[in-house]
Amino acid sequence: DAGITQSPRYKITETGRQVTLMCHQTWSHSYMFWYRQDLGHGLRLIYYSAAADITDKGEVPDGYVVSRSKTENFPLTLESATRSQTSVYFCASILSSYEQYFGPGTRLTVT
Amino acid sequence: QKEVEQNSGPLSVPEGAIASLNCTYSDRGSQSFFWYRQYSGKSPELIMFIYSNGDKEDGRFTAQLNKASQYVSLLIRDSQPSDSATYLCAVPTGNQFYFGTGTSLTVIP
Numbered sequence: 634d635a636g637i638t639q640s641p642r643y644k645i646t647e648t649g650r651q652v653t654l655m656c657h658q659t660w661s662h663s664y665m666f667w668y669r670q671d672l673g674h675g676l677r678l679i680y681y682s683a684a685a686d687i688t689d690k691g692e693v694p695d696g697y698v699v700s701r702s703k704t705e706n707f708p709l710t711l712e713s714a715t716r717s718q719t720s721v722y723f724c725a726s727i728l729s730s731y732e733q734y735f736g737p738g739t740r741l742t743v744t
Numbered sequence: 745q746k747e748v749e750q751n752s753g754p755l756s757v758p759e760g761a762i763a764s765l766n767c768t769y770s771d772r773g774s775q776s777f778f779w780y781r782q783y784s785g786k787s788p789e790l791i792m793f794i795y796s797n798g799d800k801e802d803g804r805f806t807a808q809l810n811k812a813s814q815y816v817s818l819l820i821r822d823s824q825p826s827d828s829a830t831y832l833c834a835v836p837t838g839n840q841f842y843f844g845t846g847t848s849l850t851v852i853p
Contacts (some may be wrong), residue, residue, distance in 0.1 A: 666841070675845035676788070676832065683839065691840055723787055731776050731836045735787040 637661070638738035639724050645742045652711045654739050656724030662734075664727045665707040666691075667699065669720040670738075676723065682707055714743045747771065747805065748835050750844035758852050763820040765847050767833030770814070777809060777816040778834040782846065788832055823851045 658665065658721060667679040675700045678691030680699040688699050698710045700702050711718055724736040750767050753775055755762045769777070776795050780788035794800045794807040794816065806819040816835075830846040 657789075666782065666837070673845065676834075676841075676843040678840055678842075681839060689839065692842075731841075732790055732793060733778075733834075733841065735828065738787050 634653060635722055637726055637734060639722075639736040639739050641739060642737065642744075643740050645744060646714050647744055648714060650714050650715050652741065654709045654711075654722055656707045656709070656735075656736060658705055658707075658724075658726045660726065660728065660734075661704055662726035662728045665701065666725040666727075666733065667686075667697075667707070667709045668723045668725065669693065670723060671720050675716075679709065679722075690715075714741075716743050718723070719743045746844075747837065747842035748833055748844040750831075750847050750849060751834050752845055754848040754850055755852045756852055757805045757823050759825060760824060761851075762824045763827065763849055763851070765818040765820075765831050765833075765849065766815060767817065767844055768815045769833075769835045769837075770812065771835065771844075772811075772839050774835045774837060775779075776836060777807070778836075779805075779807060779816075779818045780832040780834060782832060784829075786823050820849075823849075825851045825853050827851050 640655045654744045666681045669678045677693045712733045722739045725733040771837045779792045782788045792807045800807045802820045808817045828850050830844045830848045833844040
C-alpha cells in the first residue's frame with residue numbers, strides 16, 4: 634500500500650547503544666521530516682530533508698544523525714542512546730505544499 | 745515565547761455542541777496554518793488548512809484565521825464522540841514546522 638511506513642514500531646534499547654529508526658515513503662515526496670513527541674512538548678522537529686542528499690537540522694537535532702541517499706528512505710540514527718531520547722518518533726513527508734502526512738510512529742524506550 | 749501556543753485543555757463538550765479550539769502564533773510572517781487530529785496512540789492526521797484571513801469550511805469543521813491578531817481557531821459543529829482526540833495546530837516557518845502542544849477534546853455522549 635502507498636504511504637509512509639516506519640520500522641520498528643516498538644524498540645527497547647540500552648543507554649549507549651546505537652539505534653536506527655527507518656522511514657520509507659512510496660509517494661516520491663520531496664520533503665521528509667523526523668519529529669519526536671513528548672508529553673508537555675508536543676511535536677518537535679529533529680531533522681528534515683528537502684531532497685535526496687539534502688538534510689538540515691530542526692529544533693532538537695543533538696544526539697541524532699540522518700541520511701537520505703534515496704528519495705523514499707530517511708533513516709534516523711541515535712548514535713549513543715540516552716534516557717532523554719525515550720519518546721515516540723514520527724516520520725512525515727510532503728510533496729510541495731505544506732500538507733504533511735505522518736507515518737504510524739516508533740515508540741522508543743531507552744533503559 | 746513559543747512559536748505556537750494552544751490551551752492544553754482538557755476541553756469537554758456535550759454531543760451535538762460546538763467545540764472551539766484556539767491557537768496563537770508568534771511569527772507575523774506566517775502564511776499557512778494547519779490543524780491535525782491525533783487519536784490516542786495514533787499518528788497526527790491532517791484535517792484542515794487555511795491560508796487566507798477569514799473562515800474556511802469543510803463539512804463540520806471551520807477554520808478561522810485572523811492574521812492581525814495572530815490567532816487561528818478550529819470550530820467543530822455537531823460534535824460527535826468520535827471527535828474526541830487531541831487537536832494540534834501547526835505553523836510552518838521556512839522549511840520548519842512548529843506545532844502547538846495540542847488541545848485534548850472530549851465529546852460527552
